[in-house]
Amino acid sequence: MNNVNLEVDALLDTLAAGLKKEIKRRGVHSPAMIGIHTGGGWIAQQLHERLGLSEPLGLLDISFYRDDFSQIGMHPRVKPSSLPFSVEGRDLLLIDDVFYTGRTIRAALNEIFDYGRPAQVILGVLIERDGRQIPIQPDCVGARVALAPHQRIKLKGPSPLRLVTRSLETEPV
Amino acid sequence: MTVHRNDLQLDAEGRLRHFLSIDGLSKTLLTSIMDTAESFTGVAERNVKKVPLLRGKTIANLFFENSTRTQTTFELAAKRLSADVLSINIATSATSKGESLLDTIRNLEAMHVDMFVVRHAASGASHFIARNAAPHVSVINAGDGRHSHPTQAMLDMFTIRRNKGDFGDLKVAIVGDILHSRVARSQIHALNILGAREVRVVAPRTLLPTKVEQLGVSAFHNLDQGLRDVDVVIMLRLQKERMRGALLPSEHEYFNCFGLTEDRLRHAKPDVIVMHPGPINRGVEIDSRVVDGPHSVILQQVSYGIAIRMAVMSMAIHSEAKAAGGGAG
Secondary structure (H helix, E strand, C coil): CCCCCCCHHHHHHHHHHHHHHHHHHCCCCCCEEEEECCHHHHHHHHHHHHHCCCCCCEEECHHHHCCCHHHHCCCCCCCCCECCCCCCCCEEEEEEEEECCCHHHHHHHHHHHHHCCCCEEEEEEEEEECCCCCCCCCCEEEEEECCCCCEEEEEECCCCCEEEEEECCCCCC | CCCCCCCCCECCCCCECCECCCCCCCHHHHHHHHHHHHHHHHHHHCCCCCCCCCCCCEEEEEECCCCHHHHHHHHHHHHHCCCEEEEEEHHHCHHHHCCCHHHHHHHHHHCCCCEEEEEECCCCHHHHHHHHCCCCCEEEEEEECCCECHHHHHHHHHHHHHHHCCCCCCEEEEECCCCCCHHHHHHHHHHHHCCCCEEEEECCHHHCCCCHHHHCCEEECCHHHHHCCCCEEEECCCCCHHHHCCCCCCHHHHHHHHCECHHHHCCCCCCCEEECCCCCCECCCECHHHHCCCCECHHHHHHHHHHHHHHHHHHHCCCHHHHHCCCCC
């Protein structure tokens, strides 16, 4: 792994600054934020405070939209999604902890569009690692890390929030 | 037909493979069905009332016995999961021309159906189909004879949980024709598994099974006593044919003794909820004012029925992980 400081608080500062800049650049006035359950929800909670957003935070559980349902079946602990605002015509900040293959974001976008048609979606993630499998990428990141395919990085929380890396014993299929 | 419960419903890892009856299932599993249903309740309130979970799967509704509400909610649940649904009207199908049940199943399997939802007048019919179905096919019991109606019981439990929270403090009275009711049987199992404080059955002696206490209930033959301090009242439909079977004197007399009225409901706790699986006979087992009154959660039951059926179907349907997990069931 390359030499990146994985201190969550510092990464949140970088990500919050990046989002502010992107919001300004696009001329967005009152964005609504959605975190992806579980880790993305914790990160979104922190960012929501740092950006001082007025609209309550939305939470998305993408279990019903995963593209691997026919392989792995139902996730045993699905949480209800809750979007306490209308997404129709809204500028959305979509937040996740780790961006890896891009499949989670694809599922999240599919779910969001079933609630309505947002004006735009800005994607912010705490960590972007390599391994992208579909043409989706974040707009703002806390840090980019280079990991070998057998390495994993995961956010533990909710308090304290910390990033842990580990190696799988065998190469993933 | 003998009903074999054993582990037909679960795979080697304890995951739901078929959903045939409540008894034999754990509190953890029943709770996880309700938790999953909780996540599905929001789907109906969105722009697009569908999730793509069962896209590409085919579900066949086999209703050998009529039931508008159950069939409709199963069909809607499957459609909200993006499955393709076949509702086969057995009365006009090949079965009525003499085709055997197994031949019907084999034909549908050859059409690559992934799940059967079965309603049948014979107890054990869905167990029979589950035992004989191809390994990738799941079976959901939508009511078999007097035996079991597990999705109805689960939607009732879900309605209770959403209104009352924890089961441990609850006194529940089930009122009416317990003897002929597959719904009551499934409810009693579910309430006991979930740890309800007290489950009462209230009915005339002719409509209670002998040794009903062995199911883990206390029996009452007087409605006012049975309702005293209960948190939940579940009314059962009185099937009119029971009058002809000499089990009951008359509708009028039944209503006088066992019909739920606002006056009688005062014996229960002030925040009691009143449930009924439908269809309702207004003025026979329950007064219209109670049906439409503030304690009634009867229409909630219908909405929650869709979420529960979505949960059960998505949990039971075949996945590659289940296939790899071994040949249980």
